[in-house]
Amino acid sequence: xPFFTSRGCILSDPTHDLVCSDLMKDFDGFRAVDHVxxxxxxxxxxxxxxxxxxGKTTLLRMIAGFQSPTTGDLLIKGKSMIGVPPNKxxxxxxxxxxxxxxxxxIGDNVGFGLRQRGVARADIARxxxxxxxxxxxxxxxxxxxxxxxxxxxQRVAIARCMILEPDVLLLDEPLGALDLKLREHMKVxxxxxxxxxxxxxxxxxxxxxxxxxxxDNIAVMNQGRFEQVGAPHEVYHNPQTAFVAGFVGDANKIDxxxxxxxxxxxxxxxxxxxxxxxxxxxxxxxxxxxxxxFLRPEAIELxxxxxxxxxxxxxSRCTVNAVLFNGSNSSVMVRDKAGSLFSVALPQTGSLADLxxxxxxxxxxxxQKARCYPAPEV
Amino acid sequence: xxxxxxxxxxxxxxxxxxxxxxxLIILPHVGLFIVSISEKIGPRIYETGFGNYATxxxxxxxxxTFARTAIMSILATALTLILGFPIAYYIAKLTRGxxxxxxxxxxxxxxxxxxxxRTFGWMILLRETGVxxxxxxxxxxxxxxxELLYNDAAIMVxxxxxxxxxxxxxxxxxxxxxxxxxxxxxxxxxxxxxxxxREIVIPHAMPGIVSGCIVVFMLSLGNYLTxxxxxxxxxxxxxxxxxxxxxxxxxxxxxSALGFLLLALSSAIVFLGLKLSKQSLSNTMGRx
Ligand SMILES: Nc1ncnc2c1ncn2[C@@H]1O[C@H](COP(=O)(O)OP(=O)(O)O)[C@@H](O)[C@H]1O
Ligand SMILES: [Mg+2]
Numbered sequence: 301x302p303f304f305t306s307r308g309c310i311l312s313d314p315t316h317d318l319v320c321s322d323l324m325k326d327f328d329g330f331r332a333v334d335h336v337x338x339x340x341x342x343x344x345x346x347x348x349x350x351x352x353x354x355g356k357t358t359l360l361r362m363i364a365g366f367q368s369p370t371t372g373d374l375l376i377k378g379k380s381m382i383g384v385p386p387n388k389x390x391x392x393x394x395x396x397x398x399x400x401x402x403x404x405x406i407g408d409n410v411g412f413g414l415r416q417r418g419v420a421r422a423d424i425a426r427x428x429x430x431x432x433x434x435x436x437x438x439x440x441x442x443x444x445x446x447x448x449x450x451x452x453x454q455r456v457a458i459a460r461c462m463i464l465e466p467d468v469l470l471l472d473e474p475l476g477a478l479d480l481k482l483r484e485h486m487k488v489x490x491x492x493x494x495x496x497x498x499x500x501x502x503x504x505x506x507x508x509x510x511x512x513x514x515x516d517n518i519a520v521m522n523q524g525r526f527e528q529v530g531a532p533h534e535v536y537h538n539p540q541t542a543f544v545a546g547f548v549g550d551a552n553k554i555d556x557x558x559x560x561x562x563x564x565x566x567x568x569x570x571x572x573x574x575x576x577x578x579x580x581x582x583x584x585x586x587x588x589x590x591x592x593x594f595l596r597p598e599a600i601e602l603x604x605x606x607x608x609x610x611x612x613x614x615x616s617r618c619t620v621n622a623v624l625f626n627g628s629n630s631s632v633m634v635r636d637k638a639g640s641l642f643s644v645a646l647p648q649t650g651s652l653a654d655l656x657x658x659x660x661x662x663x664x665x666x667x668q669k670a671r672c673y674p675a676p677e678v
Numbered sequence: 679x680x681x682x683x684x685x686x687x688x689x690x691x692x693x694x695x696x697x698x699x700x701x702l703i704i705l706p707h708v709g710l711f712i713v714s715i716s717e718k719i720g721p722r723i724y725e726t727g728f729g730n731y732a733t734x735x736x737x738x739x740x741x742x743t744f745a746r747t748a749i750m751s752i753l754a755t756a757l758t759l760i761l762g763f764p765i766a767y768y769i770a771k772l773t774r775g776x777x778x779x780x781x782x783x784x785x786x787x788x789x790x791x792x793x794x795x796r797t798f799g800w801m802i803l804l805r806e807t808g809v810x811x812x813x814x815x816x817x818x819x820x821x822x823x824x825e826l827l828y829n830d831a832a833i834m835v836x837x838x839x840x841x842x843x844x845x846x847x848x849x850x851x852x853x854x855x856x857x858x859x860x861x862x863x864x865x866x867x868x869x870x871x872x873x874x875x876r877e878i879v880i881p882h883a884m885p886g887i888v889s890g891c892i893v894v895f896m897l898s899l900g901n902y903l904t905x906x907x908x909x910x911x912x913x914x915x916x917x918x919x920x921x922x923x924x925x926x927x928x929x930x931x932x933x934s935a936l937g938f939l940l941l942a943l944s945s946a947i948v949f950l951g952l953k954l955s956k957q958s959l960s961n962t963m964g965r966x
Pocket of ligand 1: 327328330332350355357358
């Protein structure tokens with residue numbers, strides 16, 4: 301599997317299907333995409349994850365050619381795409397609402413691109429059947445679009461693009477309109493389709509679980525900028541900014557101040573007055589500085605007694621505020637002495653299944669588990 | 679009890695439509711038909727028969743005028759479509775918000791004055807001593823005054839002008855409902871402007887095109903004022919001929935027969951148009 305290379309690598313590298321360097325887009329006075337640079341290795345699944353309004357669609361539309369960047373360059377297979385119209389670019393796009401042509405049959409929809417290229421009729425029919433087969437919809441080419449279910453339409457939209465054998469397939473939140481069950485199913489399916497076609501996918505979404513499940517690499521985007529680019533586990537376990545830590549996965553956020561620095565070991569005092577120990581390598585935090593601490597619910601351990609818990613852990617006595625049962629994702633809300641609420645994952649073993657509201661528990665977490673960032677200036 | 683009451687309400691609400699259809703559409707046509715099949719064989723003596731229809735087919739002036747009216751109306755409809763489509767496309771797809779409303783209103787402004795005044799406006803422009811003739815003389819394109827009125831081109835201009843709104847409105851409505859992302863998807867898949875127009879935009883706009891064409895065709899075919907005023911006495915428009923039979927000649931029987939033939943003609947052409955464009959009347963009227 302190809303890995304993401306660090307920034308500033310050679311631009312015309314043939315192993316990269318798509319290279320964006322310093323892309324920027326201004327809409328009269330408003331910067332939608334702000335100095336974005338990234339490379340997507342050939343055949344990989346690249347996701348851009350960010351809250352709605354952060355500029356994902358704008359970025360994708362620049363790659364597709366519907367919008368031209370204010371500054372910056374964009375290379376597909378090593379060729380600059382600046383000034384190339386969308387119908388001449390070797391990319392295809394699956395639109396947010398799919399944009400299947402309602403006046404055409406499914407076969408005509410899928411064959412549209414080949415017709416534009418002037419491919420012979422018999423050839424088109426054969427290739428349409430072939431690609432519909434590959435997406436698991438054999439024999440539907442004479443049917444109308446409205447005779448398909450949501451998931452089937454999705455696959456037709458992908459087939460319509462893949463029949464043109466694009467270098468890069470762009471997908472704009474294609475699962476957004478589906479219901480939860482189908483979305484879970486399509487996640488797996490999209491990933492396997494990508495592997496089967498062996499095409500580079502650039503996928504944008506605001507749903508972190510879609511990005512985490514499917515991607516080889518994720519770029520987390522916020523207010524037009526890329527906050528972090530990396531493999532899913534890297535982004536999840538090693539978020540580089542406070543935004544990434546808060547946006548990807550669940551996390552308890554604690555506002556605190558640094559009260560002591562001892563090498564990599566920081567001692568913090570939360571705004572509620574609780575003392576915490578945090579291990580942070582390579583940070584330049586100073587005593588007195590305001591910080592934000594992010595702590596994943598599954599990083600906190602629960603126990604009914606204090607026995608056997610090492611001293612260097614952050615231990616506190618809490619009361620259960622609520623038990624949120626959600627199958628394997630069950631969690632409890634606990635309140636510590638200072639009154640702050642924390643979300644804690646319930647262990648899968650079921651050892652604490654009898655926990656009830658008002659029970660007393662001990663929480664503990666390792667200093668290495670928390671992530672600590674300077675608080676943003678207000 | 680309750681269903682009786684709601685039934686009564688249903689019939690009460692239906693009553694105006696039924697009355698309207700019966701009194702204003704069906705009754706006059708039944709009367710017209712009865713008059714059209716009565717032949718005058720002496721003063722106040724009538725006989726039932728199709729003699730009036732035979733008169734129409736026996737006299738070349740009648741059926742030639744009939745054919746000419748049909749062809750000119752079809753031509754006017756086609757011209758209106760060709761002119762109206764780009765206007766509608768521009769309003770529906772290339773403008774937003776305030777500009778869109780303003781342009782739409784500007785299309786409508788000419789209809790705030792009566793048809794008579796509008797037609798006189800064209801006469802002022804086109805006549806021998808009119809604005810266009812005078813201007814052309816002043817810039818020296820022509821040496822003497824020219825008469826632009828009283829020919830088929832003048833009729834065509836008038837017909838297109840009076841009916842273009844009825845083409846633009848249904849077209850704007852259907853084009854408005856065309857999702858921009860469909861057009862973008864067309865480009866993305868390698869389509870050119872012409873192929874996207876042919877394969878995506880026009881099929882989508884078809885109900886609007888057909889309903890606009892039906893309305894414009896009917897308006898042109900049944901137009902009386904414009905052909906008479908802009909085409910002059912010899913304009914040879916079928917409605918003019920019907921008018922003559924009723925008012926000038928007092929031949930109500932032949933007039934009724936001609937009126938019925940006009941109805942048959944317009945129905946036949948609309949039916950043919952729907953068949954050729956593979957649309958159904960309910961589909962076009964429902965969607966546009
Ligand atoms: N054509 C445009 N003109 C002006 N502003 C735009 C235009 N398109 C998008 N924007 C703005 O750019 C920002 C990013 O939009 P978008 O790329 O659609 O976000 P996302 O897809 O991440 O939700 C939004 O604030 C939006 O209002
Ligand atoms: Mg978007």
